[in-house]
Amino acid sequence: MTLPVRNLLIGDSESVELERNLWNDRYVPAVMRTNGQSASVKVRYRGGHTRGYPKRSYEVVREGQSFHYNAEFDDPSMIRNALSFHFLPTMGVPSPRTKHVLLQRNGEPLGVYLEIEGVERKFFRRRKIGYSSLFYAINNNADFGLRVPETNRNKSSLLSGYEYRSGGSSEKSRLVSFIRGFNERSGSRLHNFLRMRLDTSNYLRWLGGAVLTGNYDGFEQNYAIYRHSKTGKYRIIPWDYEGTWGRNCYGRIVSSDLVDVKGYNYLTVKLLENPEMRRKYRSILSNAIKGPFTERALMPVVNGMLENIWPDLREDPYRRWTRAEFMGEAEVIRQYIRERRSIVSAAIRKM
Known part of the structure; x- marks a missing residue:
């Protein structure tokens, strides 16, 4: 099943302004089309060193709610943020909601992005x-x-x-x-x-x-x-x-x-x-x-996320890794969990 689509409609003059504002965090007006519905939004580039990448991240403000669209350009798995924000609530830590989506700009595909809920007024309201x-x-x-x-x-x-x-x-x-x-x-x-x-x-x-x-x-x-x-x-x-x-x-x-x-x-x-x-x-x-920080709890989530985004990631114009490299990230994460558990377990005994 294909990922949800978000289409950013940005005018020519606004696109020029957006490029001019690459490093200064100023918004430009735009329209976001989602599920056949259009809404006026503000958009700007976001991130640190990643602003210089060909696949850039965006912040979009829609009806007072901020959403970050992360390119996850340096993460071969594209799921580390999403996996973290799945895991942290199991520790009792409220965390932003996430969703992998297909982002377009004026109908042109930008690839797979991670949509992240902004931490602001509506974040707190949803959680009372x-x-x-x-x-x-x-x-x-x-x-x-x-x-x-x-x-x-x-x-x-x-x-x-x-x-x-x-x-x-x-x-x-x-x-x-x-x-x-x-x-x-x-x-x-x-x-x-x-x-x-x-x-x-x-x-x-x-x-x-x-x-x-x-x-x-x-x-x-x-x-x-x-x-x-x-x-x-x-x-x-x-x-x-x-x-x-x-x-x-x-x-x-x-x-x-x-x-x-x-x-x-x-x-x-x-x-x-x-x-x-x-x-x-x-x-x-x-x-x-x-409990929550175990292979048994986390690896089904890891594998599910990877399998969910691969069909669309395969068509991502900015994809940097092969399918084997992408799916191999499951083993990288599994090995990390295994080693980290051992390290933390030993440290607890000495703490």
Whole structure:
């Protein structure tokens, strides 16, 4: 069965403007045709190094809802993001919905893309989650530290790694206060501070998900942080898990022990100083490798996704790999799961 079709209709002048705006994130007006229905949308290119590729990724805003159309150009399987966002909810971490689609531009096929639900107002509404603020972690300055990673100098702003998305006028200073506050505390004062301001269960589950999938870039950027309206505590939502399951974000095979089992960033280090938090984290990892993070649970999903997209991927004008290479990704992912389980299991005993 063929994948759903999304047809972006972009005028000539808007196409010129879109190319001119390749690196500056400005939208142009367009029309999206889906299931015979047309809707006015805004569209722009998205991504980092991938904007220079022949198959580019897009962000489309339709009726106030953002959707990302990822080319997944560096992923030979084209399923690593989708597999991650299937797996993470089994860890208890709300994650964007995904769907593989055929994207067209003015009727011309662009190939198979991954449609990813944007993390914004409708994301929270669908899940009945109240939120008071929302920030995107857009570069490695979002490492929850006080200093710039490259220079070790004090950051000009503790929000320099974040894109403010929504919330009242005090929410920026509130997040700054949180970051500065836990960095300046230790011992029981630190534990009490975090217990009052961070949803530690959510954070540890998110941490475990990033560690198990091997998302090296996911600890210091590529996440969303929001303040839950009912509890007032910060929570994390994952984002951009392309460099996972045995390959990095450039599609290169990496060692299954690339990502430390304790993860990274300053908040993680501070949180895991506490013995109670380490016990909870061990329990989360232990339960995962007994259930959701197993070949038995994941490989049917992997094989199903690969088989589902291959008939259309075969006709993708930008396809880079043969069918044998594409289907061989199942074994790459299987081997990663097997090795990662062993690595995590050994680390749990020493933690």
